[in-house]
Amino acid sequence: MNDANKSEESLQKLRSQIDNIDSQLLCLFNQRAQCAISVADVKKAASELSGEAINFFRPDREAQVIQRIKSGNQGPLSDDEVGRLVREVMSACLALEQPLKIAYLGPEGTFTQSAALKHFGHSVSTVPMSSIPDVFNSVESGHADYGLVPVENSTEGVVSHTLDTFVDSKLKICGEVEIRIHHHLVNLSQDVSKITHIYSHQQSFAQCRRWLNQNFPDVERIPVSSNAEAARIASLDESAAAICGIPAVEVFNLAICFENIEDLSDNTTRFVIIGHQDIAPSGNDKTSMLISTQNYPGALLALLQPLADHNISMNKIESRPAPERKWEYIFFIDIDGHQDVGSVKQALTGLKDQSALFKILGSYPKASF
Numbered sequence: 001m002n003d004a005n006k007s008e009e010s011l012q013k014l015r016s017q018i019d020n021i022d023s024q025l026l027c028l029f030n031q032r033a034q035c036a037i038s039v040a041d042v043k044k045a046a047s048e049l050s051g052e053a054i055n056f057f058r059p060d061r062e063a064q065v066i067q068r069i070k071s072g073n074q075g076p077l078s079d080d081e082v083g084r085l086v087r088e089v090m091s092a093c094l095a096l097e098q099p100l101k102i103a104y105l106g107p108e109g110t111f112t113q114s115a116a117l118k119h120f121g122h123s124v125s126t127v128p129m130s131s132i133p134d135v136f137n138s139v140e141s142g143h144a145d146y147g148l149v150p151v152e153n154s155t156e157g158v159v160s161h162t163l164d165t166f167v168d169s170k171l172k173i174c175g176e177v178e179i180r181i182h183h184h185l186v187n188l189s190q191d192v193s194k195i196t197h198i199y200s201h202q203q204s205f206a207q208c209r210r211w212l213n214q215n216f217p218d219v220e221r222i223p224v225s226s227n228a229e230a231a232r233i234a235s236l237d238e239s240a241a242a243i244c245g246i247p248a249v250e251v252f253n254l255a256i257c258f259e260n261i262e263d264l265s266d267n268t269t270r271f272v273i274i275g276h277q278d279i280a281p282s283g284n285d286k287t288s289m290l291i292s293t294q295n296y297p298g299a300l301l302a303l304l305q306p307l308a309d310h311n312i313s314m315n316k317i318e319s320r321p322a323p324e325r326k327w328e329y330i331f332f333i334d335i336d337g338h339q340d341v342g343s344v345k346q347a348l349t350g351l352k353d354q355s356a357l358f359k360i361l362g363s364y365p366k367a368s369f
Contacts, residue, residue, distance in 0.1 A: 029089065036093035043097075056098040057145070059175045059273070060282040062090055063365030067284065070369070083369035084118075091121020100124045103135045103144035109228035109248035111179055115271040116148045119177040130225075132161045136169050139274055146174065146275045153181070154268045155207045158318050162272075163332050166290065166361055167320075173288050173362030175273040183208050183227075183262045186254040187234055187241040197222055199230035200243035208243055210263040228252075270367070282365040285338040286315065287348075292322060292330045292357040300331075306350025307335065310343040330357065339363040 040056065047054045069086050070079045077085075094100065102120055105112040106128020116126050127144055129135045135147040149165075152158045183204055187195060197220040198212070205212070205221055212221065219241075224230050228251065230242035235252040242254070249256060272288075279285075293299045307314055316334040337344035339360055352358040 029092075032089065033093050033096055036096050040097035054098075055277050056094060057100060058280075059365055060280045062087075063175075063282040063284065063368055065090065066368045067282075080369040087118070087368075088121045088123075091123040094121075095123040100145045101127055101143070103127050103129050103138035103147040105129060105132055105135055105149055105226070107226060107228045107232070109231060109244070109251040110226050111181060111245055111247075111269060112148060112150060112271060114245065114247055115150075115177045115179045115269075118179065119148065119175060119271075119273060120146075132159075133165055136165050136171060136274065139171055139276070140169070146273050147171075148177075148271050148273055150269055151176075151272045152270050152316075153203060153207070154266065154270075155262075155264050156203050158332075160320065163318065163320050166332075167330065169274075171274045171276065172278065173272045173364050174275040174277060174279050175364045176270060176286065176367050177273070178268050178270050178367045181207065181262060181267045181269050182245060182260050183243050183267075184245065184249065184256045185241055185243055185258040185261055186231065186249055186256050188238050188254065190255040190257050192241075192257050194239055195219055195241045196239045198241045198243065199224050199233050201225070201227050201230065204230075204243045207267055208261050208263060211261045215258075215261075273364075279362065279364045281338040281341050281363070284366050285336075285341075285363050286334055286366050287337060287339045287344060287363040288332070288334050288361040289348075289351075290330050290332050290357070290359045290361060291351060291355045293354065294356055303331075303351065303354045306347045306354065309350065310347040312337060312344060312347045337363075 043054045043056065066083050066086050070082055073079055073082045100120060102116045102124050104110070104116045104126055108128055110128075113126055113128070116124070127138065129138055132149050135149050138144040139147040149162045150159045151162050185198070195216070198216065199222050202223040204227055205223060224233065227242065227244035228248045231244040231248035231252045231254060234240045234242035235254060241257065242248070243261070248254075291303065293303045304314070313336040314333060315336065316332070318332045319329040320332065322330050335344065339345060339348055340363070348360070
């Protein structure tokens with residue numbers, strides 16, 4: 001047998017193994033789906049007896065499943081790739097229990113939609129909203145099961161509209177997801193000589209400022225409501241370019257002139273999931289809150305002392321002007337841990353005693369992948 005025949009025989013054996021594994025996967029996928037249907041039946045029966053609403057979506061449980069499987073991963077698939085695959089399986093199974101409707105800051109093709117699909121998987125229905133308050137309103141009114149909004153970017157900082165909307169909202173943070181943001185300069189033809197103006201969201205312009213100054217210093221920059229809107233405009237005008245991500249490129253059939261033009265290669269945006277439910281501890285959680293204090297020397301130090309006393313790590317603190325109170329501020333704080341567990345619970349009791357305003361926005365699993 002010559003080398004070509006041996007190679008073909010080896011390929012056929014490997015392809016046969018792959019076919020057998022695929023058949024096993026299909027069987028296991030459907031077994032898992034049947035278990036999900038049975039779980040739904042048990043939850044419905046319990047709900048009928050108790051009269052309580054059913055929470056089909058359990059972020060704490062899903063985070064534990066993903067973490068357990070990632071911890072047992074021995075490759076060659078990366079942990080993040082394993083997490084993504086598991087998320088899609090869980091998404092498909094959850095859709096058999098209850099299809100979810102997710103409101104997000106639109107239009108179609110935004111990074112926010114990509115974040116929604118990363119967190120919930122592709123077996124949900126995503127509904128674009130025109131503004132951050134509209135996302136909140138959609139969830140509050142029951143038109144959507146959950147919402148997803150940007151809260152901060154590693155380059156440009158917090159999204160103030162999101163923080164401000166939390167002040168008066170009754171919704172809670174149920175989870176978080178992080179997306180690496182890669183910006184591309186796109187147009188209809190790839191001919192950059194035709195570009196006379198560039199459209200994008202203001203934050204994207206800021207995240208690509210250095211690159212734009214070096215490469216298109218004299219081209220007009222026109223801010224619009226979203227990168228997807230920028231892509232839509234560029235799809236109608238040969239003299240226009242847009243800064244956007246791959247989803248918008250695909251939606252509007254644009255050509256990429258330059259890839260990855262963001263100034264920082266690790267540019268990342270964090271999004272939070274908003275809903276009505278309290279989330280149980282997952283074992284790797286974060287708690288977000290808003291607090292305020294009286295305006296006197298050392299007030300903030302005294303306010304935060306309970307965190308130090310109980311050895312609680314604070315991940316973030318941001319201030320926003322207090323509504324209708326000139327020169328007073330509300331602080332948005334993220335800490336490690338769950339509000340119902342151990343030293344975090346004790347620290348929050350101390351914080352509440354020191355605060356003029358104290359509102360826990362939610363305890364939820366940290367981003368899994």
